[in-house]
Amino acid sequence: MLEPAIALNRFGLGARPGDTPPADPKAWLTGQFSRFQSRPQALAQVPSRSKVIAQLADYNAEARMTRQTKRQMQPASLPTGAPMDDSKKQADPLRRYLRQAIRDDYLAMNSARLASAVATDNPFAERLVHFWANHFAVSVDKLPVIGLAGLLEFEAIRPNLFGRFPDLLLAVEQHPAMLVYLDQAQSIGPNSQVGRFAAMRAGKQRGLNENLAREIMELHTLGVRTGYSQADVTEFARALTGWTVSGIARGAAARFIGGGDDGSFRFAEALHEPGPRTIMGKSYPQQGEAQARAVLLDLAASPATARHVSTKLARHFAGDDPPKPMVDRLTAAYLRSGGDLRILYRTLIDSPEAWTAGPLKFKTPWEWSVSALRAVGQTDADPMAAAAMLKQLGQPTWQPGSPAGWDDIAASWAAPEALMRRVEIAQRLASHAGSSVDARALAEKVLPGSLTPATRTAIARAESPQEGLALLLVSPEFVRR
């Protein structure tokens, strides 16, 4: 690949037929820092946080009511006029309705994400959004996360894309999607006001949840096996108690959280474990929310975090086994700048290792889908079809199944059936594009200077325009970047 093609296809999301290969590829990439739109047109209509939270609260309330009814207990505040048997019958259809409403939010957000990626003139910036969304992965396997996952990306990641890593980190960890996904919203300090109250009631043991604390250290900042201990995780979890979300907490805790019901981050003193904490040898005497915030900022400043983030960035652009000199340079830039993301991206763009001619990465299903849609110019995917396509290709959006996110190596994606799925989808996309697209001309435009004679010939010999287009989309140079 020549440098303009690398800029378009490896750094960007794939060339569109109308794209002019940039004369100065590096300037084209750095120019996107200021051109990037945090909320582009494609994202203007996504469901609001208040709508999502209200649905979730309704759902939780309905679920709680069903549980109470099942226990044959008469709740003190049962809505008037509804005999118990009736409410039991009505509960399920209402929950099904709410479940579908939440699912519709997800579909709308997924298709907006796709539309934004397909339509963008700043594909390097959009790629970085997807990179960080995967670094700070949540997964919609959990019902409360279904409607919130997209909001994490739109509200926490996009506005901080060209800021500093500590700010990005803080925005993510305080977002309701993350607080709910990693169970932080219901973590209670054993010696907090609520914890002591709960301890007095036999059989109602509720307390500390270490999930978020552990994943912040292992996945979001330091990286696994970088010197922190179980005791550090537990202490961090204690420091994080009280970090929760207004409007969606259940049961007794809800009363202590207070605040509105808008799903905003809320520090609930009544849940917070009092006292100083010691994490990785450092004491944190702060009170309240400031305590965990101070820990987060220290974690963000750690050399281990710098290396962890740098390694992942280098892997994303320079190959599955990122070259050590490049990782070293990125790490140094991170530490020198205090995690200034612009400086980090600039170092990345200036790394010769990311500009080697041969393809360095096998596209993930998401990357392949976006590049294929950009190539054929299809900007209006039906929400159901878009979600179904990504699911069929093996990468349903915001559903990696674990907080570790999707793998960023070829071995996870280049598999027999996965290839067959791409061929199937390519055929459908090509069939949808119809015979009006000339794949021969398109191939030269979307793979400028990198189209191989073999692929060129295969496309030219295809028996129909649609078949030619399908072959272009599954060609060795198109499935890689």
Add this chain to the structure above:
Amino acid sequence: MLTRRFFLNASGAAVAALSMPRMAFARANTDRRFVFIIQRGAADGLSILGPTGDPQHESLRAGFDQDLATGAKLDSFFTLHPALAETAKMYAAKQALFVHAVASPYRDRSHFDGQNVLETGGSSAYQLKDGWLNRLLGLLPPADSKALAISDTVPMALRGNNQVSSYAPSKLPGPSDDLLQRVSALYEADPQLHGLWNEAVATRMTAGDVEAGGQNGAAIGAIAAKLLSGESGNRVAMIETNGWDTHSGQRGRLNAQLRNLDQTVSALKTGLGDDWSNTLVIVATEFGRTARPNGTAGTDHGQASVAMLLGGAVAGGKVVADWPGLSSAALYEGRDLRPTTDLDALIAGAPTQHYGLSGRAMGSLFPESRGRPLTQPLIA
């Protein structure tokens, strides 16, 4: 068989047709049906309708077109491929007419460009932005012009200003055998993808997911018939068929392709019932294939091929051909069947007669053509 002489004699009729009063476009409903079946990939006319009476045929194609030995002899010159058994019955019932050595104005050998010319009705590729079939709709009374594509999208021939719908069975077919083979070839030299792909294909084969050449021809015909039936139903349809690009193993592949086509047409006839008598089906391909077989038991891209008019409305039971011959000197560039009949003239002529359009319809359907619609009786 209609010879060159007949063809020349018939030209007088064209003058007569032009002198007739021009008919208004808006007119009474005719309840006529029109189906265009495109054969994408360049169907080999010499195998489909073999010129077994041509003295050169034996030397060019003996041992290659063995199947013709059991085909229906349509006259002393032409033999129909045996896989077209139902079509042969239509011919016997005077409901099938073949036009041989026919080609669009396109004289190169690219599928894309050839199909684009065939579908847009232009004289060169990508010049016109809409299709001739869509333009035809504008010439028909509203009740006759409701059209759809049996496809998940609207193919080029039906694209344009006039409203067209499309329909495809909800379960989309998997990748065609042809595409799978081409992907295999594309990945041949790729160390990573080659192995993965071979494994994927092997798994598919075992699972039985691969549809052999799309054995759903009968289903497509039945669906099309259903959609073309009923008082307020569609009256014009286009059906796309793929897989005609037989560079290798032509005998088996063409057998399957033709059986499939035969089933589609047969199902269309059965499904339309009484309406079959008002139906015109045109089957055409973008270009033909080489007169000589190549080294892989197939044929390569050529020029003229065969087109079919089928249906109860057709003045069938004949082969229209201004036969150019198969001698080396007669072949186009020494390799392909030479085009002697203009496919545009056929495509303009058949609907013109079918719907009773004026001779000027040709100018709407094929604005860049200087030819005239065929005027010999195509429609009964």
